[in-house]
Amino acid sequence: MEKIKKNFIKIFIILYIEILRWWRNKFKVFTTVTQPFIWTIFFGIGLGKIIDVKEIASILNYSGPINYLLFIFPGMIGTTVIFVSFSFGHSFVEEKEKGFLKPIILSPTPTWIIILGKILASGIVGALQGLLVNILSFIYFKDVAVTILTFPVLIILGILSGAIGIFFAIFFKNIGSYDSLLFFLVIPAILLSGAYFPIELTPIWMIKISQFNPFYYGIEMVKKVFFASLSLEKDLSNLKEILATKGFGVLETIFFNLFFIILFITLISVIIKHKSLE
Amino acid sequence: MKPLEVKNVNKFYNDFIALKNINFFVDEGEIFGIIGPNGAGKSTLIKIITSAIKPTSGKVFIFGKDNVQRSIVSKFFGVVFQEVNLDSKLTVKENLFFHSILYDFSSRKANELINYFSEKFNFKKYLDFKIEKISGGTKRMVELARELFHNPKILILDEPTVGLDINSRQNFWKFVLELNEKNKITIILTSHHIDEIKLCSRILYLQNGEIAFIGKSEEFLTSYYGKN
Numbered sequence: 001m002e003k004i005k006k007n008f009i010k011i012f013i014i015l016y017i018e019i020l021r022w023w024r025n026k027f028k029v030f031t032t033v034t035q036p037f038i039w040t041i042f043f044g045i046g047l048g049k050i051i052d053v054k055e056i057a058s059i060l061n062y063s064g065p066i067n068y069l070l071f072i073f074p075g076m077i078g079t080t081v082i083f084v085s086f087s088f089g090h091s092f093v094e095e096k097e098k099g100f101l102k103p104i105i106l107s108p109t110p111t112w113i114i115i116l117g118k119i120l121a122s123g124i125v126g127a128l129q130g131l132l133v134n135i136l137s138f139i140y141f142k143d144v145a146v147t148i149l150t151f152p153v154l155i156i157l158g159i160l161s162g163a164i165g166i167f168f169a170i171f172f173k174n175i176g177s178y179d180s181l182l183f184f185l186v187i188p189a190i191l192l193s194g195a196y197f198p199i200e201l202t203p204i205w206m207i208k209i210s211q212f213n214p215f216y217y218g219i220e221m222v223k224k225v226f227f228a229s230l231s232l233e234k235d236l237s238n239l240k241e242i243l244a245t246k247g248f249g250v251l252e253t254i255f256f257n258l259f260f261i262i263l264f265i266t267l268i269s270v271i272i273k274h275k276s277l278e
Numbered sequence: 279m280k281p282l283e284v285k286n287v288n289k290f291y292n293d294f295i296a297l298k299n300i301n302f303f304v305d306e307g308e309i310f311g312i313i314g315p316n317g318a319g320k321s322t323l324i325k326i327i328t329s330a331i332k333p334t335s336g337k338v339f340i341f342g343k344d345n346v347q348r349s350i351v352s353k354f355f356g357v358v359f360q361e362v363n364l365d366s367k368l369t370v371k372e373n374l375f376f377h378s379i380l381y382d383f384s385s386r387k388a389n390e391l392i393n394y395f396s397e398k399f400n401f402k403k404y405l406d407f408k409i410e411k412i413s414g415g416t417k418r419m420v421e422l423a424r425e426l427f428h429n430p431k432i433l434i435l436d437e438p439t440v441g442l443d444i445n446s447r448q449n450f451w452k453f454v455l456e457l458n459e460k461n462k463i464t465i466i467l468t469s470h471h472i473d474e475i476k477l478c479s480r481i482l483y484l485q486n487g488e489i490a491f492i493g494k495s496e497e498f499l500t501s502y503y504g505k506n
């Protein structure tokens with residue numbers, strides 16, 4: 001009992017320290033908020049002309065007024081969360097490289113507590129960063145429900161991305177090679193996640209690939225909740241219909257995200273039993 | 279029971295032999311020096327002793343207990359590693375507080391320890407400074423303090439005074455020697471400084487991962503040092 005309590009306190013202090021670190025780095029907090037807007041402008045102008053938004057609306061079962069910007073908005077928030085949370089893997093490799101982890105590992109703290117604390121922190125920090133983008137969106141949508149209701153799923157998406165980031169971080173000793181993952185793993189996975197164009201409009205083989213892409217379920221979850229809460233404001237009776245959209249509903253996407261989170265955490269815990277974090 | 283016994287330790291990195299057939303022990307209350315040229319394997323040996331990395335073969339015992347048990351390592355060892363490993367974005371106090379919680383102290387006890395050691399080691403006025411804003415000498419004192427919180431029996435110092443000026447070095451050693459004399463803490467250190475080697479009771483001299491000399495430091499200084 002005493003031990004469980006101590007471990008809880010330790011997870012809490014790791015969380016606290018990570019959030020403090022994030023907040024201390026205000027410059028990065030700011031640049032990360034502007035980044036998705038830059039993406040949006042490029043994608044918005046480029047793809048907005050090609051993609052038929054009416055079709056998208058029907059896929060999402062969303063009956064309100066829609067344009068391309070509205071469609072990619074949740075994807076953009078999701079992308080922000082993925083980038084920020086995944087970057088916890090980067091910090092983890094950096095900590096290994098600089099030897100910051102050594103005193104932590106020497107302390108009477110089980111390794112899985114350290115990892116779990118960091119994964120939870122990645123989720124919360126990623127979601128907070130996503131929330132900042134979302135609060136800016138308030139200026140455009142003037143809709144509180146969207147901002148509030150998407151926050152919990154942003155945490156789930158953040159935890160998922162952080163778990164994946166830290167999973168890879170365990171194998172890397174050097175930051176440069178870890179960061180190259182961003183280009184041939186994370187960005188392709190984001191493009192195949194449906195954040196910027198609906199997967200349903202792509203060839204069958206691409207759809208097949210995205211079924212194994214955890215970020216597809218992550219982005220799908222954020223989109224579903226985003227549009228559900230947007231419709232909610234307008235018509236409460238819509239809720240049932242929305243929960244049972246074509247493809248997956250909100251609950252199914254959440255379930256798939258939890259599945260991937262558990263999968264990656266299990267993989268990590270098996271690996272750290274056999275591999276020292278050095 | 280010896281504080282430290284290293285038995286038949288070998289460490290290979292692929293084909294490269296970092297440590298070969300290392301055997302030695304350290305007595306209670308000793309100041310034991312591990313020395314040797316750059317790349318001799320000193321830090322590798324320290325990492326194996328502290329179970330930060332696993333040896334390819336061989337065993338390390340701390341008061342007779344295998345160091346694969348992490349709880350033994352955290353209980354008996356305080357370790358100041360070669361690189362400073364405080365978090366530069368956090369303040370001195372935050373760094374120390376974080377560490378105390380990981381060592382199972384209550385927040386009240388943590389604050390007591392921070393107060394006591396910051397006063398003793400003269401860095402109280404820097405408690406609210408971020409690590410990136412304090413000098414190398416103060417960083418080392420903070421690290422030394424941090425490693426004493428849990429009252430370890432063995433203090434391991436890997437080139438602790440590298441990059442420090444003469445004043446900071448003397449200051450650092452004043453406290454370490456006091457810990458050795460008053461608190462009977464066993465000290466294991468690596469160093470390149472001749473004046474620090476003189477402080478050691480015994481010396482282990484590593485060369486290309488092998489023990490080239492082990493014995494009393496006077497003997498080392500008169501008969502070995504300078505001749506090889």
Ligand SMILES: Nc1ncnc2c1ncn2[C@@H]1O[C@H](COP(=O)(O)OP(=O)(O)OP(=O)(O)O)[C@@H](O)[C@H]1O
Binds near residue numbers: 316317322323
């Ligand atoms: N992870 C590793 N992979 C491969 N080789 C390594 C690794 N770590 C250390 N080595 C090699 O092992 C040898 C011993 O390194 P170590 O850091 O123990 O030396 P040292 O005696 O502490 O040197 P210094 O006085 O410079 O601190 C070096 O040649 C180093 O290149």
Ligand SMILES: [Mg+2]
Binds near residue numbers: 320321322360436
């Ligand atoms: Mg070294």
